[in-house]
Amino acid sequence: MSGNTFGSSVRRLTLTLAIVGGSPLAAQVDLSGTYDVGTLTPLERAEVHGENLYLTADEAAEIEAQAAAFVARRSEASDPSRDAPEAGGRIGGYNMFWIDRGETATSVDGRFRTSILSRPANGRRPPMTPEGAARLEGLLDAWRIVWRNPDPTTTRNDGTAWWLELEGPGPYDNLEQRPMAERCLFGSRSTAGPPMLPNIYNNHKTIVQTETHVMILTEMNHDARVVHLAPEEPKGTVPALLGTSFGRWEGDTLVVTTRGFKDIPPLSGASENLEVVEWLSRREDGGLDYRFEVSDPTVWTESWGGEYGWRPSDGKVYEYACHEGNYALGNVMRGARALEREAAGTRTGE
Secondary structure, X not given: OOHHHHHHHHHHHHHHHHHHHOOOOOXXXXXXXXXXXXXXXXXXXOHHHOOOOEEOHHHHXXXXXXXXXXXXXXXXXXXXXXXXXXXXXXXXXXXXXXXXXXXXXXXXXXXXXXXXXXXXXXOOOOOEOHHHHXXXXXXXXXXXXXXXXXXXXXXXXXXXXXXXXXXXXXXXXXXXXXXXXXXXXXXXXXXXXOOOOOOOOOOEEEEEEOOOEEEEEEOOOOOEEEEEEXXXXXXXOXXXXXXXEEEEEEOOEEXXXXXXXXXXXXXXXXXXXXXXXXXXXXXXXXOEEEEEEEEOOOOEOOOEEEEEEXXXXXXXXXXXXXXXXXXXXXXXXXXXXXXXXXXXXXXXXX
């Protein structure tokens, strides 16, 4: 008996047992595998596209060619005789060796998309409610106070210990003041989710499926989501950073509902009232179709969502030892102490 025939027989037997035994389980497929979710398609649609959800094949090819040309330019060898960067200037972070957004635009049902978001119709997150806007402003106020930064969208780096001019604690007094992503406690851009969104690098995910659970391991930042295969939310759960996920089968599609978040989920702007529903189904090429719906009535005026494809990958998800090699975090603190010593010497005339 061939593997495909054997698998089909097992699925038919599972469905028969479910019907005969009165079980709520439907026919299941195995979603296990490793996937690359990187894509050139942006989460939100550029306003120039309006409510147009689709790109032509030529437009998608042009985007891919432009991205490839950009990567080629940025990957050229550096000039060894170049001058040092301007003092106090921004020199950037990673070079293109580390960045991997993907090489193609995402397609759904064979058509290229202008954005991952498809709901609302303009492909952009809806406006915030007054309560949500006030909450976000409160978080930004806390940022301004804690980090002593008058503009939370930028960094202030003028080569001096500017925080000594302010009253109260400074932004570099101890390691736990630094943002959680900087401390490698979770990945940026809701990459582990929910919803699980593409990042600028480390875009691999591995799914391991058993009869009772589905585990989704995210390459960045080594987060592992555990989905309980149960029709209702497990009892006795407590608020968690990634919430509590429970799933059910609708035919060959796994439907995952997640709620029970802590007060600041990884999804930017969301609150503890966040609820996310996700749909994962197998594609003919071995990849997955991933669809999601985000609801948080205290933050957004309406729900929003979208879909994109996860490509099958032969790559491996290596350990993301971010904190073990996080020399930058210690150097941030050392640099702050050096600037403070320099400021103290300037004041004393040393």
